[in-house]
Amino acid sequence: MRNSLRGGAVTGATAGLLVAVAGAAAALPIPAVPGAPPTFIGNPAVAQPVTDVPSVPQHPYLAPNGKSGIHDDGWMSNTSTVPGPLGHDIRTVSAVIGGECGSLTFDRAGRIVTTCIGPSPALYLLDPVTLNVLGRTALPGDPGAFLKPGAFGNFTGGAYFYLDNQDRAVIASRDGHVRIFAENGGDGFTLVHDYDLSGVLRPGETFNSALPDSKGLLWFVTRTDGVVGTLDLNTGAAQVIRLGEGAEGEIENSFAVGNDGDVYIATNRELLRFDAGPGGEPAVTWRVTYANSGLRKPGQVDDGTGTTPTILSGGYVAITDNADPMNVVVYRTAPEATQRQVCAVPVFGAGASDTENSLISAGNALIVENNYGYSGPEAALLGKTTTPGFARIDIDPDGNGCHQVWADTTESAPTVVPKLSLATGLIYTYTKGVEVNDPWYLTALDFRTGATVWKQLAGTGPGFNNNYAGIAIGPDGTAYLGVLPGLIAMRDS
Incomplete structure (x- = not known):
């Protein structure tokens, strides 16, 4: 991901927006900055489905693929089998909810289940058409946290969560508890399980993410000290190990879970494969140190x-490193592999390359986005934006190397988690214009060529900054995206 509140100090404009959110009694349209940027650029697309890739296996303990979390499935593939918008007279609905709704999931009825993180974090049930609030449950939070330096780099408090195979929201909270909420017919949610893990965490260790492995054992990570832990949901037994100390070996993102109990976690120094030990304890199967310039x-x-690891078919897992220029790096997942690394392909050029978002994976293909230059909402104000760049990297057919298929050097996507619709062949991203009123666009790229197909204006001004939230393609093909004060929905007419 990246998700939720992220980056540096809060600007006056952003602080005012968030304070307005905190006081809002009901969902309202997000205010736009006056101006007249182009509303639509390009031409509507004709769907060109991507059919020559294996399907991502359905995780037995997650909601159906595409509906379970910010990265769509256990592999963190960022792909959907649902057709997204094609660009036919796209209509936008926006709503001030109560914070940035960065991780979006969908229940069996097609309703949105999301956590919105801000001054008063909460779990929400939303109408997928109107974005009206159907239910709300408060989550533990720190009301003043968003005014502190580093607030926009804080994923804790439930920014990462998942929907399980019973339509229950599983949230690792700021207070050291893992809570499971079921939907009800009243105010939206009922707390059905509450696991207090504060006894196994040290002061300052706060959950980033939690996910089940393919056998149902819950894994969790914290940023500080690089804590990796397991929780038996039947007994409540928790066990942890620490990969680092303080910021050395910290874990900034979520993680990927494979088909055989395998779990892939990246620190700011290493990528590791874990498997549960005989007693359910986290055990390192292999670990590799990736190239690192030492620079932030x-x-x-x-x-x-900056990436959550992404699993590919054929026995591979991929991240980006922190070299200069940054590389897309692919590794073999098998425990007995004699040569762990498959390739490291540089992207975007020296002095202008980094990403803080997970890769897209489809078959042997990976899509990477450049986020170089985003230090917080102020980096996208008054016409400013980030260094452009997207690239597609494919693993060679023989599995012994990789190559770049295409590179885009025009589209600037400051922070979004992009998504690929296998049904349309379009990569959906969220780009920023350079006009002073700060236009933001839902942008469609051709998966096969990288060409920009169309761009639809979402809105203008800081209220339409997604600040590391991820696009979600809903069951009806609507493209949803969390933004600083809430949520937007964009759909073909």
């Missing part, structure tokens, strides 16, 4: 990888 580049939260 503009647009990075720390001096390490």
Whole structure:
């Protein structure tokens, strides 16, 4: 990911926006900055489905693929089998909710289940058409946290969560508890399980993410000290190990879970495969140190990888490193592999390359986005934006190397988690214009060529900054995206 509140100190404009959110009694349209930027650029697309890639296996303990979390599935593939918008007279609905709704999931009825993180973090049930609030449950938070330096780099408090195979929201909270919420017919949610893990965490260790492995054992990570832990949901037994101390070996992102109990976690120094030990304890199967310039580049939260690991079919896992220029790096997942690294392909050029978002994976293909230059909302104000760049990297057919298929050097996507619709063949991203009123666009790229197909204006001004939230393609093909004060929905007419 990246998600939720992220980056540096809060600007006056952003602080005012968030304070307005905190006091809002009901969802309202997000205010736009006056101006007249182009509303639509390009031409509507004709769907060109991507059919020559294996399907991502359905995780037995997650909601259906595309509906379970910010990265869509256990592999963190960022792909959807649902057709997204094609660019036919796209209509936008926006709503001030109560904070940035960065991770979006969908229940069996097609309703949105999301956490919105801000001054008063909460779990929400939303109408997928109107974005009206159907239910709300408060989550533990720190009301003043968003005014502190580094607030926009804080993923804690439930920014990462997942929807399980029973339509329950599983949230690792700021207070050291893992809570499971079921939907009800009243105010939206009922707390059905509460696991207090504060006894196994040290002061300052706060959950970043939690996910089940393919056998149902819950894994969790914290940023500080690089804590990796397991929780038996039947007994409540928790066990942890620490990969670092303080910021050395910290874990900034979520993680990927494979088909055989395998778990892939990246620190700011290493990528590791874990498997549960005989007693359910976290055990390191293999670990590799990736290339690192030692720099915290503009647009990075720390001096390490910005990606949640992404699994590919054929026995591979991929991240970006922190070299200069940054590389897309692919590794073999098998425990007995004699040569762990498959390739490291540089992207975007020296002095202008980093990403803080997960890769897209489809078959042997990876899509990477450049976020160089984003230090917080102020980096996208008054016409400013980030260094452009997207690239597609494919693993060679023989599995012994990789190559660049295409590179885009025109589209600037400051922070979004992009998504690929296999049904349309379009990569959906969120780009920023350079006009002074700060236009933001839902942008469609051709998966096969990287060409920009169309761009639809979402809105203008800081209220439409997604600040590391991820695009979600809903069951009806709507493209949803969290923004600083809430959520937007964009759909073909």
